[in-house]
Every structure is written in C-alpha cells, then in structure tokens.
Amino acid sequence: xxxxEPRYHWFRQCGLFVGSAVVEAGCKSVIGQRLKQSGMHWTVxxxxxxxxxxxxxxxxxxxxxxxxxxxxxxxx
Numbered sequence: 001x002x003x004x005e006p007r008y009h010w011f012r013q014c015g016l017f018v019g020s021a022v023v024e025a026g027c028k029s030v031i032g033q034r035l036k037q038s039g040m041h042w043t044v045x046x047x048x049x050x051x052x053x054x055x056x057x058x059x060x061x062x063x064x065x066x067x068x069x070x071x072x073x074x075x076x
Contacts, residue, residue: 030058 008018031051035042042050056065 026058030054 006018011018031054034050034054035047053065056062
C-alpha cells in the first residue's frame with residue numbers, strides 16, 4: 001500500500017473525520033472567540049498564554065493545569 005495516498009474510506013469506516021472543518025470550528029470557538037473580540041490587542045506571549053489556558057479548560061485539563069507548579073508564574 002502506498003501510504004502517500006489518502007485513506008479517506010478507511011478513516012470514515014473508523015468513524016474519524018477526514019476534513020479540517022471540525023478542527024477549524026474548534027479553533028474558532030475556543031481561541032478566536034477570546035482573541036478576536038472588539039478592541040482586543042495582544043502580545044504574542046499574552047495570546048500564547050490565553051490559548052494555553054483556554055485549550056486546557058476546553059479539554060477538561062483545567063485542574064491538572066492549575067495544580068502543575070511548572071505552569072505557575074512566580075510572584076513579583
């Protein structure tokens with residue numbers, strides 16, 4: 001079998017998505033909703049931080065993210 005050829009039929013039989021619409025919709029609702037509100041201005045670091053938090057919350061990883069000491073910002 002040539003693995004360079006798309007195996008869409010097999011993916012569909014497995015119940016998997018073969019298009020990008022689901023991923024694009026997820027990005028729009030999880031990330032775009034927050035970052036693209038009227039009047040918003042973001043630095044790259046600030047946007048990266050919000051994206052990390054929103055994806056953790058959307059993937060039910062919020063508690064694990066908050067409990068992980070490596071994710072904590074040191075106090076000033």
